[in-house]
Amino acid sequence: MSTALAAPAAYEGEWRPPYRGRIAMFALITGESALFTIFVVAYLFYIGKSLSGPTPQQVLEVPIFGTICLLSSSLTIWLAERAIARNRLNAFAFWLGFTICLGLIFLGGTAIEWHKLIYRDGLTISTNLFGTTYYSLVGLHASHVIIGLTMLTILFLFTIAGRVGEQHAERIAVLALYWHFVDAVWVVVFTVVYILGR
Amino acid sequence: MSENSLPLAGSIEAASSSGSAGTILEWLHEWVVTVDHKRLGILYIVYAIFFLLVAGAQAIAIRIQLAVPGNHFLSAQAYNRFFTMHGTTMVFLVGMPILFGFANYIVPLQVGARDMAFPRLNAFSFWLTAFGGLFLYYSFIGGGGLYGVGSAPDVGWWAYAPLTARAFSPGHATDYWALALILSGFGTLGTAINIIATVISMRCKGMTMMRLPLFSWLMLVVSGLTLVTITPLTAAQIMLVIDRYLGGHFFDTQAGGSAVVWMHFFWIFGHPEVYVLVLPAFGIANEVIPVFSRKAIFGYPAMVAASVGIAFISLSVWAHHMFTVGMTSFSNTFFVLSTMLVGIPTGIKIFNWLATIWGGKIRFATPMLFCTAFLFQFLLAGLTGIMLAVAPWNWQLHNSYFVVAHFHYVLVGAIVFCIFAAIYYWYPKATGRMLSEKLGKWHFWLFLIGFHVTFDTMHFLGILGMPRSIYTYQPDRGWNTLNMIVSLGGIIQAIAVLIFAFNLVWAYFRGKEAGNDPWDAWTLEWDTTSPPPSYNFAQEPIVRSRRPLWDVKHPEDPDWEYES
Numbered sequence: 001m002s003t004a005l006a007a008p009a010a011y012e013g014e015w016r017p018p019y020r021g022r023i024a025m026f027a028l029i030t031g032e033s034a035l036f037t038i039f040v041v042a043y044l045f046y047i048g049k050s051l052s053g054p055t056p057q058q059v060l061e062v063p064i065f066g067t068i069c070l071l072s073s074s075l076t077i078w079l080a081e082r083a084i085a086r087n088r089l090n091a092f093a094f095w096l097g098f099t100i101c102l103g104l105i106f107l108g109g110t111a112i113e114w115h116k117l118i119y120r121d122g123l124t125i126s127t128n129l130f131g132t133t134y135y136s137l138v139g140l141h142a143s144h145v146i147i148g149l150t151m152l153t154i155l156f157l158f159t160i161a162g163r164v165g166e167q168h169a170e171r172i173a174v175l176a177l178y179w180h181f182v183d184a185v186w187v188v189v190f191t192v193v194y195i196l197g198r
Numbered sequence: 199m200s201e202n203s204l205p206l207a208g209s210i211e212a213a214s215s216s217g218s219a220g221t222i223l224e225w226l227h228e229w230v231v232t233v234d235h236k237r238l239g240i241l242y243i244v245y246a247i248f249f250l251l252v253a254g255a256q257a258i259a260i261r262i263q264l265a266v267p268g269n270h271f272l273s274a275q276a277y278n279r280f281f282t283m284h285g286t287t288m289v290f291l292v293g294m295p296i297l298f299g300f301a302n303y304i305v306p307l308q309v310g311a312r313d314m315a316f317p318r319l320n321a322f323s324f325w326l327t328a329f330g331g332l333f334l335y336y337s338f339i340g341g342g343g344l345y346g347v348g349s350a351p352d353v354g355w356w357a358y359a360p361l362t363a364r365a366f367s368p369g370h371a372t373d374y375w376a377l378a379l380i381l382s383g384f385g386t387l388g389t390a391i392n393i394i395a396t397v398i399s400m401r402c403k404g405m406t407m408m409r410l411p412l413f414s415w416l417m418l419v420v421s422g423l424t425l426v427t428i429t430p431l432t433a434a435q436i437m438l439v440i441d442r443y444l445g446g447h448f449f450d451t452q453a454g455g456s457a458v459v460w461m462h463f464f465w466i467f468g469h470p471e472v473y474v475l476v477l478p479a480f481g482i483a484n485e486v487i488p489v490f491s492r493k494a495i496f497g498y499p500a501m502v503a504a505s506v507g508i509a510f511i512s513l514s515v516w517a518h519h520m521f522t523v524g525m526t527s528f529s530n531t532f533f534v535l536s537t538m539l540v541g542i543p544t545g546i547k548i549f550n551w552l553a554t555i556w557g558g559k560i561r562f563a564t565p566m567l568f569c570t571a572f573l574f575q576f577l578l579a580g581l582t583g584i585m586l587a588v589a590p591w592n593w594q595l596h597n598s599y600f601v602v603a604h605f606h607y608v609l610v611g612a613i614v615f616c617i618f619a620a621i622y623y624w625y626p627k628a629t630g631r632m633l634s635e636k637l638g639k640w641h642f643w644l645f646l647i648g649f650h651v652t653f654d655t656m657h658f659l660g661i662l663g664m665p666r667s668i669y670t671y672q673p674d675r676g677w678n679t680l681n682m683i684v685s686l687g688g689i690i691q692a693i694a695v696l697i698f699a700f701n702l703v704w705a706y707f708r709g710k711e712a713g714n715d716p717w718d719a720w721t722l723e724w725d726t727t728s729p730p731p732s733y734n735f736a737q738e739p740i741v742r743s744r745r746p747l748w749d750v751k752h753p754e755d756p757d758w759e760y761e762s
């Protein structure tokens with residue numbers, strides 16, 4: 001067993017290492033950023049290299065409304081974080097629900113956009129290079145939105161059931177961090193796909 | 199440490215204390231459901247040693263095939279499958295699992311924690327990695343069955359496009375390769391995140407970052423590097439799967455795609471991967487060399503800085519694998535220079551290790567023998583690395599056995615030697631028994647001789663123009679004698695590894711009792727029993743210097759008086 005090292009002498013001074021959940025989320029975000037970087041680089045490299053149509057100029061429409069919704073959801077989840085830290089549970093539930101709604105609107109927008117692209121413009125993942133890179137990059141982001149929404153919804157259900165309190169603020173902040181990341185990635189994807197690539 | 203950072207205390211206690219009582223089924227059940235970092239570490243290491251023997255057997259089959267010209271021991275098809283599986287297995291199912299296994303076992307002990315930051319994630323990551331490996335090997339029997347060698351991947355561990363396209367690689371061989379590695383890649387990502395959180399957030403009182411043992415420091419750096427290394431491979435493999443299953447065109451040159459993009463993406467992963475494997479080996483040397491030289495490590499802050507430096511530089515050197523592809527002169531120059539830059543931090547490390555040994559009271563126990571050989575071999579591997587980094591020289595030797603010799607000098611001469619050192623060093627901690635020193639010395643000398651016979655000779659084969667990845671050659675090329683020597687060296691290495699495997703089993707039952715601290719070492723893992731109890735430390739340790747056990751053993755001359 002331990003020897004004199006564990007001498008009961010109290011350690012002088014404060015010893016507070018950072019919260020492990022936060023560190024882990026930052027690590028996950030670093031890894032995810034590398035994943036997205038590769039897809040973004042592939043998209044940028046293949047802009048204009050498709051041998052056949054349709055081209056982005058012909059079929060892409062800028063999803064302004066969905067973008068506004070997704071980006072504002074960063075604000076609403078921050079308000080939710082603040083509410084739970086101050087133990088205002090009703091405000092927390094409201095802002096969390098608001099965030100989920102904004103995320104759902106964004107996803108719905110993507111669904112409508114894809115439906116139009118597939119059925120009206122005849123663009124699928126195997127049509128040309130644009131289709132391949134577009135659906136994989138936007139789809140990768142959308143799958144992250146779905147994962148985030150799933151976790152937020154679970155949290156929302158727990159909140160309604162009255163199982164969430166001030167003591168969970170630190171953990172909720174970690175989840176919010178992921179959501180902020182998903183929003184930040186959209187800024188990059190939006191710039192690359194709808195501004196540079198169009 | 200904030201609120202409930204530990205798994206349910208009772209469940210672990212019960213799992214590890216019931217011990218010999220109970221049936222084999224119960225014993226197996228305990229190992230399958232365990233979330234204890236020490237058990238998971240052992241699972242990782244046993245899993246990796248199993249695949250080391252498998253991939254080693256593949257290497258021997260390859261060498262038998264190449265020993266004489268015009269041989270028909272393996273068919274061309276089987277040969278392709280064997281060298282692909284040898285490379286893939288050694289990197290993904292041996293190298294990374296064994297090093298993450300050591301990290302799992304040692305890091306929480308070294309930082310004075312009770313377990314990893316996320317024990318359940320830890321178990322999940324291990325089983326993902328394990329299923330990835332089983333899935334990859336299922337390719338031998340799945341798909342086309344056992345005719346020939348089933349549908350094992352045959353596209354090389356780098357899986358260059360367009361060879362991997364549906365048209366050129368029908369069947370499921372390439373899919374096994376991509377899907378198995380995506381799966382184990384997620385496991386690796388989980389472990390890397392876990393190690394980072396453990397090192398940063400689970401340190402015991404007084405364990406500041408500049409008092410952290412260097413092995414833990416290196417594992418922190420490696421985990422950070424893994425985050426940005428494995429994910430590009432996962433991304434590229436997702437693209438490959440999209441190409442193969444959904445008719446995408448990422449690497450389809452007929453639709454405007456590019457095969458060179460695959461090469462870039464693969465080596466953006468592939469080169470830092472070498473450092474993911476070699477940095478833990480440095481970490482092992484950082485623990486073993488001071489303990490067996492009886493001196494504190496020389497230049498601790500420089501060692502930390504050099505490790506971080508290597509990690510950063512390694513992210514900008516990937517295209518030195520692609521000088522023959524035909525890049526611009528600017529790209530060639532950039533990648534020559536950035537590759538040369540790696541020599542600076544690695545040089546700092548070599549000098550620091552030498553300075554640690556210098557004037558020390560050296561004990562040449564087996565771990566130290568392996569680390570001493572590592573120093574020389576890693577230096578030589580670095581020198582051939584600088585040769586290959588020179589673009590014109592590379593144009594001559596690319597895809598020859600010189601390249602094979604160079605990277606095996608790194609992977610075997612440096613990494614495998616350090617892994618053996620680590621097993622001899624920490625086996626007493628994990629099992630409570632010493633490995634046999636006598637067998638250990640046989641293992642070391644035979645392996646050393648076999649290694650040099652094989653890989654020194656391989657350099658000459660490369661200079662004589664023998665290309666890699668060929669399944670046979672004509673007798674009039676002047677390669678016959680050298681190939682036979684290389685193959686004989688392989689056999690000597692195989693004998694050494696079998697002695698090692700025997701030693702592992704023998705010592706488990708008959709080895710000398712180790713006690714808590716058989717090497718008179720200084721880091722926290724030696725402060726607890728061998729094997730440690732499930733809770734690691736009865737009381738949370740408090741440290742005041744980089745060598746807490748030195749302070750305990752020498753209260754009249756503690757380290758913290760000299761460390762600022």
